[in-house]
Amino acid sequence: MTAQHTHESVVLPQGVRAPRFRPPAGASSTASQSLDGPWRFRLYPEATTGADPADAGSDWATLDVPGHWQLAGAPDAWPYGTPAYTNVQFPIPVDPPRVPRANPTGEYRRTFAVPPAWRSQGRVVLRFEGVDSWFEVAVNGQVLAQSHGSRLPTEVDVTDALVDGENLLAARVTQWSAQTYVEDQDQWWLSGIFRSVSLEHRPVGGLEHVSVTAGYDHRTGAGELRVDVETGAGSAVVRVAELGVEARDGETVRVPVEPWSAESPRLYDVAVSTPAETVTLRVGFRTVTTEDGVFRVNGRAVKLYGVNRHEFEPTRGRAVTPETMLADVLLMKQHHVNAVRTSHYPPHPHFLDLCDEHGLYVVDENDLETHGFEPLGWRGNPTDDQAWAPLLVDRVVRMVRRDAHHPSVVVWSLGNEAGRGQNLAAMAQAVRSLDGSRPLHYEGDWASGEVDMYSRMYAASPEVALIGRGEETALPDGALDSHRRGLPFVLCEYAHAMGNGPGGYTDYLDLIDAHPRLMGGFVWEWIDHGIVRRDADGTPFYAYGGDFGEELHDGTFIADGLLLPDRTPSPGLVELAAAYAPLQVRPAAARPGALELRNRYAFTSTEGARLEWTLMGEDGVVGQGELEEILAPGESRVVGAAEVVGDALIESAGDGGLWWLVRAVPREAPSWAPEAFDLGAGQVLVRQAAPLAPARGPLTRTADGHHAVGPVVLDATGRLLRVGATPVRLARMDAWRALTDNDARRAWGDPIGDGEAWRRAGLDRLHERVDRVELEGDTLVVTARTAGAASDCGFTVRYEWRTVDDTTADLVLRLTPEGSWPGSVPRLGWLLALEQPSAGDVTVDWTGLGPHESYADSARAALAGRWRHTVDDWQTRYTHPQENGARRGVTRARLDLAAGPLTLRAVEVRVGGRPVHGVELTARPWSDTALDAAAHPHELAPDGVLWLHVDAAQHGLGSAACGPGVLPNAVLRPTPVTLQIRLTVG
Numbered sequence: 004m005t006a007q008h009t010h011e012s013v014v015l016p017q018g019v020r021a022p023r024f025r026p027p028a029g030a031s032s033t034a035s036q037s038l039d040g041p042w043r044f045r046l047y048p049e050a051t052t053g054a055d056p057a058d059a060g061s062d063w064a065t066l067d068v069p070g071h072w073q074l075a076g077a078p079d080a081w082p083y084g085t086p087a088y089t090n091v092q093f094p095i096p097v098d099p100p101r102v103p104r105a106n107p108t109g110e111y112r113r114t115f116a117v118p119p120a121w122r123s124q125g126r127v128v129l130r131f132e133g134v135d136s137w138f139e140v141a142v143n144g145q146v147l148a149q150s151h152g153s154r155l156p157t158e159v160d161v162t163d164a165l166v167d168g169e170n171l172l173a174a175r176v177t178q179w180s181a182q183t184y185v186e187d188q189d190q191w192w193l194s195g196i197f198r199s200v201s202l203e204h205r206p207v208g209g210l211e212h213v214s215v216t217a218g219y220d221h222r223t224g225a226g227e228l229r230v231d232v233e234t235g236a237g238s239a240v241v242r243v244a245e246l247g248v249e250a251r252d253g254e255t256v257r258v259p260v261e262p263w264s265a266e267s268p269r270l271y272d273v274a275v276s277t278p279a280e281t282v283t284l285r286v287g288f289r290t291v292t293t294e295d296g297v298f299r300v301n302g303r304a305v306k307l308y309g310v311n312r313h314e315f316e317p318t319r320g321r322a323v324t325p326e327t328m329l330a331d332v333l334l335m336k337q338h339h340v341n342a343v344r345t346s347h348y349p350p351h352p353h354f355l356d357l358c359d360e361h362g363l364y365v366v367d368e369n370d371l372e373t374h375g376f377e378p379l380g381w382r383g384n385p386t387d388d389q390a391w392a393p394l395l396v397d398r399v400v401r402m403v404r405r406d407a408h409h410p411s412v413v414v415w416s417l418g419n420e421a422g423r424g425q426n427l428a429a430m431a432q433a434v435r436s437l438d439g440s441r442p443l444h445y446e447g448d449w450a451s452g453e454v455d456m457y458s459r460m461y462a463a464s465p466e467v468a469l470i471g472r473g474e475e476t477a478l479p480d481g482a483l484d485s486h487r488r489g490l491p492f493v494l495c496e497y498a499h500a501m502g503n504g505p506g507g508y509t510d511y512l513d514l515i516d517a518h519p520r521l522m523g524g525f526v527w528e529w530i531d532h533g534i535v536r537r538d539a540d541g542t543p544f545y546a547y548g549g550d551f552g553e554e555l556h557d558g559t560f561i562a563d564g565l566l567l568p569d570r571t572p573s574p575g576l577v578e579l580a581a582a583y584a585p586l587q588v589r590p591a592a593a594r595p596g597a598l599e600l601r602n603r604y605a606f607t608s609t610e611g612a613r614l615e616w617t618l619m620g621e622d623g624v625v626g627q628g629e630l631e632e633i634l635a636p637g638e639s640r641v642v643g644a645a646e647v648v649g650d651a652l653i654e655s656a657g658d659g660g661l662w663w664l665v666r667a668v669p670r671e672a673p674s675w676a677p678e679a680f681d682l683g684a685g686q687v688l689v690r691q692a693a694p695l696a697p698a699r700g701p702l703t704r705t706a707d708g709h710h711a712v713g714p715v716v717l718d719a720t721g722r723l724l725r726v727g728a729t730p731v732r733l734a735r736m737d738a739w740r741a742l743t744d745n746d747a748r749r750a751w752g753d754p755i756g757d758g759e760a761w762r763r764a765g766l767d768r769l770h771e772r773v774d775r776v777e778l779e780g781d782t783l784v785v786t787a788r789t790a791g792a793a794s795d796c797g798f799t800v801r802y803e804w805r806t807v808d809d810t811t812a813d814l815v816l817r818l819t820p821e822g823s824w825p826g827s828v829p830r831l832g833w834l835l836a837l838e839q840p841s842a843g844d845v846t847v848d849w850t851g852l853g854p855h856e857s858y859a860d861s862a863r864a865a866l867a868g869r870w871r872h873t874v875d876d877w878q879t880r881y882t883h884p885q886e887n888g889a890r891r892g893v894t895r896a897r898l899d900l901a902a903g904p905l906t907l908r909a910v911e912v913r914v915g916g917r918p919v920h921g922v923e924l925t926a927r928p929w930s931d932t933a934l935d936a937a938a939h940p941h942e943l944a945p946d947g948v949l950w951l952h953v954d955a956a957q958h959g960l961g962s963a964a965c966g967p968g969v970l971p972n973a974v975l976r977p978t979p980v981t982l983q984i985r986l987t988v989g
C-alpha cells in the first residue's frame with residue numbers, strides 16, 4: 004500500500020467507479036446478489052493489522068453486515084469496544100489528516116460466487132451503500148480499491164479479479180481516518196459496514212446511470228419529462244405506459260399529468276430500457292423554485308413543516324432496517340410533518356423511496372461536518388483548504404448521482420456546520436452542473452453567497468420576524484446583501500426537542516405562516532439516540548454520552564428528540580402535530596367565544612374532512628354537531644360557538660365551565676393514519692364556571708386537640724395530618740420543579756440559566772416557618788413563610804381552611820413573594836404528599852386539558868375533556884428524568900385512593916390578580932427530589948407516597964438547551980397567587 008492510499012491521506016477514493024443512481028429494490032431487470040448476512044470478522048487495535056487479504060478468516064468470529072461492530076452484541080455484550088458520543092469536539096487530537104495509532108480496525112471476510120454469464124456478458128460491480136469511515140477492498144487476495152464517505156455509495160468493478168466458483172472478498176475498515184475530520188456530526192461514533200453490500204451484474208449496453216428531470220408547469224398542467232442515460236453503448240427508450248409516452252433518452256416530452264407534492268404524492272412508473280437492461284422508476288412531476296424570495300412547489304408557496312432526522316435504532320445505531328424507515332415516515336405523516344432534513348448525511352436510499360411514495364419534502368444533505376474545528380477558531384478547516392476540494396466535491400457528486408431521481412428531494416444541502424471557505428463554491432458548482440432543478444442550502448455561511456436560501460439555526464423569533472419582513476441587519480458587502488435579501492429564509496434547525504419541550508412552536512409558526520419569505524423550519528431532532536444497555540442488575544436502559552465511560556463525551560445532549568429511543572412519541576411530538584396540523588383551529592384573537600379555522604394546505608381544500616364540533620361541560624359532552632364550512636387552500640374563517648351551537652344549548656348546560664371544540668377528521672382516513680387521526684383540533688372557552696357555593700360549615704376540635712375541617716385534620720401547629728383516612732406525608736406551598744434539560748442550560752445570550760437562578764434563590768431547598776395558627780370566624784388560618792436555605796427571599800403564605808360539610812373542605816392558599824427574586828420561578832402552588840402504598844396504580848379521572856401533558860408554551864395539543872390515567876401512565880419517562888406530566892386547566896380531579904376517592908375541585912385561581920381557568924395538576928409516585936437526582940428512568944422507584952402538585956401556574960418550557968429560553972408570554976414571574984381548592988372525600 005502506498006502512503007497516498009492510506010486512511011490518513013486526503014485523496015479521492017481509489018479504484019472505484021462513479022456510483023450509479025439507486026433504483027428502488029427490484030426495479031432493475033439486471034441480476035444482483037445481496038452480500039448482507041454474517042461475515043467473518045476480527046477487530047485489531049491498529050490500522051496496520053497485518054491481516055492477509057487472501058486469508059479467509061475461517062476461524063474468526065462472525066459479524067452481521069450491515070451493522071456496527073461496537074453494537075455487535077448489544078445490549079448484552081460488547082465484544083468489539085463500545086459506542087462513544089461527542090457533539091462538537093473530536094475524540095481524537097485535531098491533527099488533520101493524521102489519526103492516532105490506536106485505531107480500531109475491522110477485518111471482514113466472506114465468500115461469494117457469481118454466475119459465469121455475469122463475467123462473460125458484462126461487468127460485475129460490488130456496491131457498498133455505507134461504510135464508516137475508511138475501507139479497502141480486496142478480491143481473491145488482490146487489493147482493488149480504497150474508499151470513504153461513510154454515508155455514500157461506493158462501486159468497485161471486481162470483474163477482472165473473479166474466478167470460477169468461490170471468490171474471497173476482504174474488507175479492511177478503520178474507525179478513524181482523514182475522513183473523521185469531515186464527518187464530525189453530532190452523534191455516536193460507530194464504525195463498520197453499516198449499510199447493505201451487493202454484487203450487481205452490469206450487462207454490456209446496460210444502464211450505467213440514469214438521470215431524470217420531471218417538472219410540472221402549473222399554468223398548463225403539463226408534465227415535462229427528460230431522461231438522460233449513460234449506457235456505454237447506444238441510447239435508451241423511455242416509456243410511461245399510463246401516459247401513453249414513448250420517447251428516446253435526451254428527448255423532452257410534455258404531457259398533461261397529475262403533479263407530485265407531499266400533499267398528493269402522485270407517482271408514475273417510468274421504464275427506461277436498452278436492449279440489455281430495463282429500469283422502472285417511480286417518477287413524480289414537480290417544479291421547485293425560489294424566485295422572488297418565495298419557496299414554491301408547482302407554482303404555489305409551500306411551507307416546510309419539518310424535522311431533522313438522523314438514522315437511529317437503539318440496538319442497531321445507524322444500521323436502520325426498512326421497517327424502521329417506514330415507521331419513521333409514517334410517524335412523520337401521522338404527526339403532520341411534511342418535510343425532513345436528512346441531518347447530516349444522505350440517508351439510506353430506501354428512505355427516499357418511502358418519502359416519494361408517502362409524500363415528504365426532503366432536504367438531502369451532504370455527508371460533511373467539520374464542527375470540531377470551530378473551537379479552534381476554524382484553523383485548518385477542510386472547507387477552506389484547497390487540498391480537500393476534490394474530496395468535498397466528490398461527496399456532493401456521489402449524493403446527487405445517487406438521489407437525483409427522487410421527486411421528494413426538493414433541496415440539496417452542501418453539509419452542516421462546516422464553517423466557511425472556498426470549497427463551498429466548488430461544491431455548489433458541482434451540484435448545479437449535475438442538477439439545476441433544485442435550490443441549494445447551506446447554513447454555515449450566513450452570507451449565503453453560494454446558495455439559494457438564507458438559512459439559520461435556532462434564531463429567536465424576534466430575529467426571524469425581522470428577517471420575515473426583510474429588515475435583517477445588512478451584510479457589509481452590498482452585492483452579497485442584496486443577493487441574500489432576495490432569498491427565502493429557512494430555519495434548518497429550531498425548537499430543540501431535548502427532554503421536556505420544546506416550548507414555543509406557535510411563536511415560530513405564526514411568523515412562518517404570516518411572511519411569504521419564511522419557507523419553514525426543521526425541528527431539532529427526530530429521535531433520542533439512546534442505546535440499550537444493561538445496568539449491574541441486568542435491567543435494560545437507554546444509555547447516553549458518558550454511560551460507556553468515554554474519555555470525552557457530551558452527556559445527555561444526544562437525547563434531544565421528538566421520539567423516545569423506542570420510538571414512543573414524546574409529548575413534544577404530540578404538540579408538534581398540533582402546531583403543524585394542516586387545519587389550524589384556534590381561539591379567534593378578536594372575537595371571544597369564536598374559533599378561527601385555517602386551511603394550511605397549499606393544494607388541498609378541506610372538502611375531504613368532516614369538521615366536527617363538541618360542546619364540553621364539566622361532566623362531559625353537552626352537545627355535538629358538524630360545521631358546513633369548506634375551506635379552500637390557504638383560506639381562513641372565524642366561526643362563533645353561539646351561532647353554531649345556539650344559546651339554548653349553552654344555557655341548558657348547567658353553570659360549569661364550557662368549552663367548544665372543533666376537530667377536523669378525514670372522511671376517508673389515509674392508509675397510513677391511525678384510528679384517532681385528525682387534521683387539526685382546537686377549542687375555546689365559551690363560559691367560565693360559576694363560583695361554587697361558599698363554605699359555611701363549622702370547625703371542630705378532635706379529642707386529641709387537632710382541628711377538624713370537614714374531612715381534613717390539622718394539628719395545633721397547622722400541620723396537615725390527614726385527608727379523610729389518608730395520612731399526609733407533607734403539605735406546603737411549593738415553587739420548585741425537577742429541572743428540565745431546558746431549565747438546566749443557559750439560553751443563547753443569557754448570562755445564567757433558569758435552573759441556576761432558581762437554585763441560587765434556594766427554591767430546591769424550601770423550608771417553612773409557621774408564624775400563627777388562629778381562628779378567624781369559621782376559618783382556620785395558618786400563616787407561614789417559606790424560603791430556601793441560604794436565601795433571604797421567600798414567600799409569605801396564608802393557608803385558610805374552611806369546612807363545607809362533613810366530607811368537604813376548602814383551602815385558600817395565598818402566596819406573596821418578598822425579597823429580591825430572579826426573573827422567574829418554576830411553579831407556584833400547593834404540594835400535597837399522601838401516604839399511598841401503590842401510588843402508581845391510583846387512577847386520576849380529571850376534567851380539563853389532556854390527555855397528554857401541557858405547559859404554558861406547549862399546550863396546543865391539549866384538548867378539553869374528561870380524561871383518565873393511572874398515576875403510572877401519567878408519567879413521561881424522558882431518557883433523562885426531569886419535570887413532566889403537568890395537566891393544565893383542571894377544574895376537577897378524582898383520585899381513587901386506597902382509603903376511598905378524593906376529589907379536588909378548582910374553585911378560584913388567580914395569578915398576579917388575573918383569573919386562570921383551573922389548576923395545573925401533577926401526580927407522581929416519587930418526589931421531585933428523586934426525579935431530579937435520577938440519571939435514567941429505571942432508577943426511579945415508587946416511595947409509597949402519592950406526590951400531588953396543585954399549581955396555580957408553572958413556568959413554560961422554552962428551548963434553552965440549544966437556542967432561546969422561555970418567551971415572555973410563558974414566563975412565570977414571582978407574583979402573588981390565590982389558589983382555592985375544594986377537597987371532597989368519599
Ligand code: GAL
Nearest residue numbers: 090189419420496527563965
Ligand atoms: C446544531 C447541530 C446539530 C446538533 C444541534 C444540537 O448545532 O447542527 O447537529 O448538534 O445543534 O443538538
